[in-house]
Amino acid sequence: MREGPDGTDPGTTGPSGDGPDALHGFLRDLTRFMLRYSGEGAEGIDRIVRGLARAYGGRAETVLVADGAVLSVTAGGRTLTSTVSAFPDLPRLDRAVALKTFVERLRDERPDLSEAAAGLRRIEALPATVPRAARLIGIVLFSLGFAPAVQPTWYEIGSTALLATLVATLTVLSERRPRLARVLPLLAATLVSLVTLGLLQPGHVHGGPVLIMLPALFFLVPGDLLSAATAELVGGFLSTGAVRLVYALVLLLQLYVGVLIGVAVTSTPTSALFDGAQDTELSRWVLVGSWAVFTVGLILAFGVPWRIAGWVTALVYLALGVQAAGTALIGEVAGTFVAAMALAVAADLFSRPAGRPPRLVLFLGGFFTLTAGSLGLRALTSLAGGHVLHGFHDLMDFVTVVTTIAVGLLAGAALVPARVEREFPSDRLGTGD
Structure with a gap:
């Protein structure tokens, strides 16, 4: 296997060996999640997506509007681009709380991207912490x-x-x-x-x-x-x-x-x-x-x-x-x-x-x-x-x-x-x- 100067395969991203497609797919799902649930403004979404891309050995660029984004991810010598849309919805802040802990874990531990994607899906599927009657x-x-x-x-x-x-x-x-x-x-x-x-x-x-x-x-x-x-x-x-x-x-x-x-x-x-x-x-x-x-x-x-x-x-x-x-x-x-x-x-x-x-x-x-x-x-x-x-x-x-x-x-x-x-x-x- 040919190695880059940092000891990783140039065709992979980060220590886990996940490929550019996996990094792009995860960042696309993360961007969609943050547009819809996090309540972050454009600066916050851009910062987190760029930062996690770097943590996994890649680079990300975003162009954001309130309900959508164009995401471009470069890793392993390839550049992948996609569009994301999500209508902002902020009835539950428990997801925003869980997201911050999740992002901190990714930044510090850098688990495999498949594990990261599964973790994001778990946050999105969290049951409501407050019953409907209590919300009323x-x-x-x-x-x-x-x-x-x-x-x-x-x-x-x-x-x-x-x-x-x-x-x-x-x-x-x-x-x-x-x-x-x-x-x-x-x-x-x-x-x-x-x-x-x-x-x-x-x-x-x-x-x-x-x-x-x-x-x-x-x-x-x-x-x-x-x-x-x-x-x-x-x-x-x-x-x-x-x-x-x-x-x-x-x-x-x-x-x-x-x-x-x-x-x-x-x-x-x-x-x-x-x-x-x-x-x-x-x-x-x-x-x-x-x-x-x-x-x-x-x-x-x-x-x-x-x-x-x-x-x-x-x-x-x-x-x-x-x-x-x-x-x-x-x-x-x-x-x-x-x-x-x-x-x-x-x-x-x-x-x-x-x-x-x-x-x-x-x-x-x-x-x-x-x-x-x-x-x-x-x-x-x-x-x-x-x-x-x-x-x-x-x-x-x-x-x-x-x-x-x-x-x-x-x-x-x-x-x-x-x-x-x-x-x-x-x-x-x-x-x-």
């Missing part, structure tokens, strides 16, 4: 925990309990019906709007109907997608960021149209959509404790393993504390920027050691507390109600907050660049090995 309860708790941040009143909490139960039931029913899931925001917003305007009929004494609807629809508001899209655009992943931005806006518009359908069916004048938050009825401790309820809901709704609940809770309160302190000292925009930056730094640093939760899982709860997406829905409904100045004010707040969060995340990531080098040597600016 989780979505309700998620909304209830958020409700006092919209309006700190008992009426807000009571109405959210009813409306969130309807949204959670519809969400769980849509899980096994892909076509229904694509229009879930529209259906949920229509149902919530009909019940709010036709049954509850909250007047301005309760803050207006939009503020009553928002907590129940918060689970479906794409604030995370909007900020992720902005971050990818700012970071240079233009195609991925643009596609993700359009998809997030489509989801937001579904919520908006659903609310308007309820307005039309109940013959409610659009002027009733004007909102104004009511005075605080809840104590400060209830407001602080509501985020613990929110975190429990997030864990159940997204299938986060309970063993990392402490990490998720810690970063939720970190984001809240930094944002509150920053807002008091330097204003809302600057405070949100500092909070996003601190959240990015903490999630990155805490996720580094082997066995720790991935950055996405640590980051997601804290990110939701920044509530970027709900401002967009408020802006659209205010404009539809004829409150042009109020609506454009909310719209400008929305654009400002989304951009501030995205840039804050980028700034936080820039403070800890060593993570990428330690995990996988970076070759984005060079030729690699």
Whole structure:
């Protein structure tokens, strides 16, 4: 057998002797898995695929969009190229947790590619860690925990309990019906709007109907997608960021149209959509404790393993504390920027050691507390109600907050660049090995 300078057969890849076809097939399946389940942005998928290719003696190049990729793998003197497509789906974060442990094992132990492929299939086939009934309860708790941040009143909490139960039931029913899931925001917003305007009929004494609807629809508001899209655009992943931005806006518009359908069916004048938050009825401790309820809901709704609940809770309160302190000292925009930056730094640093939760899982709860997406829905409904100045004010707040969060995340990531080098040597600016 002819050997290369490193003692391996040039026609094989890595210490296991797996061929280029096996490496290409595994990386193709891994790319598809990450596009669908990992929640990683373009930078994260690109880094992991390139890094594992190098670990197995090859080289990989990717061109990514939000729901697909072109993968090119060079190994053993051959280059293989394929396209991958997968619709992003993030109802369960237990797969993302298992994936991080899996990638760490591949990086450190480099098992045979056949064993690696079998391990990836096992992760994809993992049974749900949270029963459907518990996930329904989780979505309700998620909304209830958020409700006092919209309006700190008992009426807000009571109405959210009813409306969130309807949204959670519809969400769980849509899980096994892909076509229904694509229009879930529209259906949920229509149902919530009909019940709010036709049954509850909250007047301005309760803050207006939009503020009553928002907590129940918060689970479906794409604030995370909007900020992720902005971050990818700012970071240079233009195609991925643009596609993700359009998809997030489509989801937001579904919520908006659903609310308007309820307005039309109940013959409610659009002027009733004007909102104004009511005075605080809840104590400060209830407001602080509501985020613990929110975190429990997030864990159940997204299938986060309970063993990392402490990490998720810690970063939720970190984001809240930094944002509150920053807002008091330097204003809302600057405070949100500092909070996003601190959240990015903490999630990155805490996720580094082997066995720790991935950055996405640590980051997601804290990110939701920044509530970027709900401002967009408020802006659209205010404009539809004829409150042009109020609506454009909310719209400008929305654009400002989304951009501030995205840039804050980028700034936080820039403070800890060593993570990428330690995990996988970076070759984005060079030729690699």
